[in-house]
Amino acid sequence: MSQKRSIFEEVDATQKPEIRTGVIDGSRRGARGAVRIWLILLFVMVVAMITVGGLTRLTDSGLSITEWKPIEGALPPMNAADWQAEFDAYQQIPEFTEQNAWMALGDFKQIYWWEWSHRNLGRAIGLVWALGFFGFLVAGKIPPGWKGRLFGIGVLGGAQGAIGWWMVSSGLGAGMLDVASYRLAVHLGLAFVILGYIAWYTFLLGRNERDLLQARRSRERKQFGLATGWMHFAFLQILIGALVAGIDAGRSFTDWPTMGGQFLPPYAFDITPVWRNFLENPGLVQFIHRMTGYLLFAFGTVAFLRGRKSANVTTRRAFTVAWLVLICQVVLGIFTVLTAAFWHVAITHQLVAVLLWVLILRARFAAAYPTVTSVRG
Known part of the structure; x- marks a missing residue:
C-alpha cells in the first residue's frame, strides 16, 4: 500500500516527471x-x-x-x-x-x-x-x-x-x-x-502538427478566400501565357498600350471558324493575355488591400510581397512586348511568373494557418 505524503513534503529534484504524449504529439x-x-x-x-x-x-x-x-x-x-x-x-x-x-x-x-x-x-x-x-x-x-x-x-x-x-x-x-x-x-x-x-x-x-492544428482554428477566411481566387486567376494567366508562347504571339504586336495603333488588334477574327482565333490568332491571343494581366493586377490589388487588414504581421507581409512582385511582373510583361519577346526578357518574365505563383501560395498559406503574434509583436 502506498504511503500518504504531506503536501509540504519536498520532492526529490532528481525525480523526473512522467511525460504523456497524446495523439497530436504522437x-x-x-x-x-x-x-x-x-x-x-x-x-x-x-x-x-x-x-x-x-x-x-x-x-x-x-x-x-x-x-x-x-x-x-x-x-x-x-x-x-x-x-x-x-x-x-x-x-x-x-x-x-x-x-x-x-x-x-x-x-x-x-x-x-x-x-x-x-x-x-x-x-x-x-x-x-x-x-x-x-x-x-x-x-x-x-x-x-x-x-x-x-x-x-x-x-x-x-x-x-x-x-x-x-x-x-x-x-x-x-x-x-x-x-x-x-x-x-x-x-x-x-x-x-x-x-x-x-x-x-x-x-x-x-511547422509541426500541433502548431498547424491550432493555427487552423484562427484561419482568416476573407484573406484566404481572396488568396485562393488570386491563385486561380494567376493560373489562368499562366495558361494564356503558354498559348502566347506556343504561337509566338508575343512578337505579333510590339507597341503598348495600343496594338497596331488601336485598342483591339486588326484582323483579330480572320480565322474561320471564329473559335480558333482565341487559340491561334496571334493578335487576339496577345490581346487576351494583356487584358487578363490588367484584371489580374486589379484583383491582386484588392487581395493586397484586404491582406493588409490582417491582425497578423506574417499575413500582411506575405500579401505585400506577393503584390510587389505582381507589379514587377506587369512591368516586365510590358517590356517583353516592347522588345518583341527578346529571349532574355521572355525567360525572365517566365521565371518571375514562377516566383509570383509561389508567393501567392505563400500568402494563401499565411491566411490558412496564420502565425498569431502578441500585441507587443
Whole structure:
C-alpha cells in the first residue's frame, strides 16, 4: 500500500516527471525535416525544368528529338553515325523541310542539346523523387498521413512526361512547324500544378502538427478566400501565357498600350471558324493575355488591400510581397512586348511568373494557418 505524503513534503529534484504524449504529439513521428529538404530539392529541380523548357521553346529546339525513348534516350548520340541518324530523322519533319532546311549537322546539334537536356532533367527529377520516396518509405520515416501526398507528386510527374511527348508529337505531323499551343499550355500548366503542390507541402512541413492544428482554428477566411481566387486567376494567366508562347504571339504586336495603333488588334477574327482565333490568332491571343494581366493586377490589388487588414504581421507581409512582385511582373510583361519577346526578357518574365505563383501560395498559406503574434509583436 502506498504511503500518504504531506503536501509540504519536498520532492526529490532528481525525480523526473512522467511525460504523456497524446495523439497530436504522437503524430509528430517521421523525418519531417528530411522530407522537407527533399521536397525543396525537387522544387529547385522543377524550377530548373521550367526554365530549360522555356529556353527550349524560345530557341525552337523542342522538335529536334523526334522519338520518345524513356530509357534509351537518356544517352546522347555517341558517334558520328548516331548523330547523322538523329539528323536524318529531324530532316523528315515539316519544321526542317519548310523552315530549317538551311541547317547543317552543326546547327542541328545546338538545338538537339537543349531538348536532350530538358528531357534528361525530367528523368533526373523522376529519379530523385523515386529514391527519396521509396527510401523514406522503407526506412519508415514518412510522417503519418503523408504517403498519399508524396506519392501523388510522383504520379503527376509521370503524367507530365507522357503529356510532354503528347505535346511534341503534335508538332511532327504534316503542316506543323511547332507544337500545338493548347498542348503546350497543358504541359506548362501541369508543371505549375506540381510546383504548387511541392511548395504547399514544404510550407506545411515547416511547422509541426500541433502548431498547424491550432493555427487552423484562427484561419482568416476573407484573406484566404481572396488568396485562393488570386491563385486561380494567376493560373489562368499562366495558361494564356503558354498559348502566347506556343504561337509566338508575343512578337505579333510590339507597341503598348495600343496594338497596331488601336485598342483591339486588326484582323483579330480572320480565322474561320471564329473559335480558333482565341487559340491561334496571334493578335487576339496577345490581346487576351494583356487584358487578363490588367484584371489580374486589379484583383491582386484588392487581395493586397484586404491582406493588409490582417491582425497578423506574417499575413500582411506575405500579401505585400506577393503584390510587389505582381507589379514587377506587369512591368516586365510590358517590356517583353516592347522588345518583341527578346529571349532574355521572355525567360525572365517566365521565371518571375514562377516566383509570383509561389508567393501567392505563400500568402494563401499565411491566411490558412496564420502565425498569431502578441500585441507587443
